[in-house]
Structures are given as structure tokens and as C-alpha cells.
Amino acid sequence: MPEVLKAPLVVEFPFTRSLGPVQSAFLTGLREQVVLGVRTADGRTLVPPVEYDPVTAEELSDLVEVAPTGTVTTWAWNHDPRRGQPLATPFAWVLVRLDGADTALLHALDAPGPDAVRTGMRVRVRWAAERSGAITDIACFEPYDGPAAEPGGHDGRFEDMVTGIVAPARLDYVYSPGRAQAAYIAGLAEHRTVGERCPSCHKVYVPPKGACPTCGVATSEQVEVGPRGTVTTYCIVNIKAKNLDIEVPYVYAHIALDGAGLALHGRIGGIPYDEVRMGLRVEPVWTEGGRHPDHYRPTGEPDADYETYKEML
């Protein structure tokens, strides 16, 4: 068995999210150093505010300002901050009930060590120097000994409301393709195409996934297929893909390699696009350092008989 293949896989995306009226007011408020809550019908003030009462599901819109000072209701000491977290130095995660609120907000507390943190301690907001209308406009909380701050009575109406956020997210993986696909990839490095035969129905899968989807059994017998094959079906691509250095129009085809039980796909070259046809016999063309065939070109053989590939359409 070849060595386990591994490659980094980074999934990164800027999630663009629109805000409803309540979240819009709250996040705009943070930009303006105002903390808003939302009042429920029974007189509780929820901070951070939500659009629907978590108990009654009633729609909420009555925004009220609360103080930037509050009390820690629970905490956890994070000695080893992870990427993306509010502070790069050791800090406490805290739930803070701001003065005037009935619920608690999750954020970070900047404190010298766990001995400096306790449930019930008083804290206040430390604002970020640059604010855009996001939860991170609160840089963190910090210990605070003074009296409760007086909220300003803001009603949540601002000029230039923030209506959306862009939340970038990145996750890093190390991807391993598994036994069957690893063998396929290792074969390609030697310009060979390796499939696997199902022990039950004897169909040869390429690329192999390690299982026969018809029989639901594991495959393991490796079978070299090709290099020649037959075009089973194709399409003509007329739109140039971004960052792809291939002139349009070109032909993208399903190709049943000799000995394979199903077709894989590849580009057809070496023939005018409008002369490609079902049954065309083709062979792979490798480029220097290529990790898979660059394209397939006609072999010059007579076309394959339809009966020989109709099961693979």
C-alpha cells in the first residue's frame, strides 16, 4: 500500500449577512458606543437583543439603551487563545449581564490571570479603536470598580444604519483521500490509470472510491485501465472560465477508458471541436510535470461501435 497522501485544504469564505431591524440597531449602536437591548412584553430586557422572544416567540422591536458596565455571571479562563478570538493574550471568557439588562452577553475579559476573575465581579466595555458595526466593536471587557454607568436613553435610531456584516471565516484541514483514491493518485504520477473491480458485479470503477455503489460492498482489486478510451458523450464549452488558460470553444467529454466500467471526464484536443463525436477513440496526452492527463486526443482508430459503450452513457 502506498504511503498515506496528505495535502492542505483551506476553506475560506467571507459570509455576507444582512441584519434585521433589531440586530441592525444593536450593531450600529456598538459602532456609536451605545449598547442596546430589546424589551419583552413582560418587561425583561434582552442583551444582546433578538428579534423574537425566546420564551413566547413574540416579535420584539422595543429597543432600550443599557449601561456599558455590568456583572460577570460566569467565566472560564482561556490561557491559550486561538486564532480569531478577541484577545491574543490569555483572557477570560465571560457572560456579562450589563446594568439594565436581564440576560447576559458573551465576550472576553482582559484580566491579568484567573485569580483576578470571579463570578459577580464588576466589568465595563472596552471599545475597539476602530468600529464598523460588529460584535467585535467591543474589543473586550475590563475590570471596573466604579458605579454603574447611566445609560443615555437612546431609542435605537441612528443615521447611516449598518444593514449587514461581512464575517470572514477560515478553516484549515489536512485532507487525506483514503486508500482507494490514494492508489489512483499514485498511479497517475506514473501516467497510469488505476481503477478497482467490484468483487460482486465485477464492474471496474475509475477513479475508485473504495466501494461499489450498486452492490454496497468494498472494492479492493486494482485494475489498470486505458490508456485508450472512447468518447461516450460530450459538450462544447463556449464560455472561458476564470484563470483557465484554454481557448474556447473546446470539448469536454465523458471518456470510457478501455477496461473501465464507467466513464470519467476530460478535455478533448487535437481535433476541431465540431468534429468530436460519440464513439471517437482517444488517448491521454500528458504534459511535463502534469498530475493528470492534460487532455485526450484522437488515436486515429475507427470509431467504437455504439453497442460497446452504450451501458456507460
Added chain:
Amino acid sequence: MEPIRDIAVVAFAQSDHRRTSDEHSEVEMLLPVLHEVLDRTGLRAGDIGFTCSGSSDYLAGRAFSFTMALDGVGAWPPISESHVEMDGAWALYEAWTKLLTGDADTALVYSYGKSSPGSVRDVLTRQLDPYYLAPLWPDPVALAALQARALIDAGETDETELAAVATRSRASATANSHAQLRGSVPQGDYLVRPLRTGDCPPIGDGAAAVILAAGDRARELCERPAWIRGIDHRVEAHSLGVRDLTDSPSARLAAERAGAFERPVDTAELHAPFTSQEVVLRKALRLDDSVRVNPSGGALAANPIMAAGLVRIGEAAARIHRGESDRALAHATSGPCLQQNLVAVLEGDTR
């Protein structure tokens, strides 16, 4: 309310849960488990009336990743199939409702998770509220630690008692050849205080599968079926700051609706990935010392994300199959700090 049909777990299989499984793709990890669970009943893949699976694209780092795993169940010619982006316990709930309708008499439920390719602590932050929480990247250990602190402050537990939960779980896991952590494991350093590494679940890869069957079909397939007397799942507010973290009203309500409080259970398989969560669940589910909790070792011994909840149902059912339990409670959770909870009550026929 009495169910319209009697439905039972008739077979259970699981993989060995391991820190990494680089040499296997998801379907390669899953296949032996699917074959084992089918072999236990003598059924072939094509005999199954309904198939439902649970997994997560965020663990795999790929969109529609479950479609690759479908190759393992023989999905051609077309089968009746569904998928939930949740723990397999919720896939089992869907399969149970499908059997209740009478559209199928047997169901295959499977789930799997490979945590090893990514950083599961970072991955799980992406299930949080994207406006107020996710931008802060609070990881599941941090959120569980907030809950643990709340319990300690409320006088409901302390660090010594939490350590004892971990010790008991891993001692129980000694008898479980599939577990990732077995026997004595040091309590370890603080990961996020007050939780130490020993209070937290191992990170690992694994898969599980069960077969459900209705009525007489269940009796044909299994000597002592584990009848699902009730099953229910509940969710509570997402925002941690509106919840009492020392309690789990959703678990309690799910248990009540599943009939858990009608008669005592002898066994409970709890999906409590953190020691502190077992404290919360024991209270919410009214489990006293007469109940054998997590004889498998529980999620502290093996916590394959997306499969660990289904494993709890499978372990509880397997004990009934073997005659080691007559009435068992199985619990699964999802989300931060026990946000969502599923409870099933399983019974064997009177002996």
C-alpha cells in the same frame, strides 16, 4: 401517547474510534460498520426499506460530503434515502417517524465523522450564531467551561467530582473495545479553566449504524428487540446568556415526552461530552445512583462527532439485546452547552 406501531432497534455496529484514520476515506471507514450491522440481521442492503444518515460537511471541509458515503449503502438502483446534517441520533428519529407512517418496515441509520482532518474546536465555532458569537470564535471547550463554572458557583459540583465522572467513564470503557480512551487516563492540565483535558472528550474519527424494524419484522430479525417506547427531541434558546446553564429544561421535556419518567430505567447512555454536562443531565433526567450511567464509557471515552449520539442509542439497545438491561434511556445532544437534546426510551420484552 402510544406509538401507532412497535418499532425496535434490532442491530447495532460501530467502528473502533481512533484519533486519526488517514488511510481511509469516509466511505472506507463506514463500509465495515454497514456490513456488520447488516450481517447481524441477515439483511442485504437492497432489503432495507428506508435509509437515513447523519454527518457534517464542516467536519469534512467539503460540500455534499455525505453523497460520497452513500456509495457504501448500494444506492443504485435508487433507494429511499435521506440525510440530516446532525448527529445520527436525529437521523434515527427521522427513520422512526418513517416507519411509523407504515411506508417502510425496516430502516438503516448510519452516521460518521472524521474530525482528524481539521481542528474540531475551530470547526464547531461555525455552528454558532453568526452575528454575535461566531465572530468571537468561542470554541466548544470554552463554552462548556462557562457552564462548568456556573455549576461550581451554584454548588452543584466541584473539580474533584468532575474528575470522578471522567475516571468512572474511562474505567467503564475498559470493557469497550471500540473506545478511544480506556482505563486510567490522567486528569491533565487545564484546557479552558475549570475544565481539564480529562474533563473533555477525545477528538476522533468513527462511525456507527443501527437497523430499525417494525412489529413482527423486528422479532424475526432479533432475538430480543430493543423496543423504542418513546423518543422526543427538544431545543432551547441559542443564546447562552438567556439560559440557566446549570439546568437542561429541553432534556427534561424530551425525557418526559419520551415517557422516561413513567417507570425507572436501569441503564442510561448519556451523550455528555464534558464531565460537567453529565452533572446537568443526571439532574434533568432524574437519574439516581440506582441507574447504571454510561457502561460503555460514554462520550468521554469516544466522541466521534455526528456519531456519538447514535452510539448512545446503539449501546443502550445492545445491552437490551444481550439481556443486560430491560429498560434503558438513551440521550443525544447537539450544539453548545446541551442546546439540543434527544431522549429515547428502549425496552426489551419481559423475560
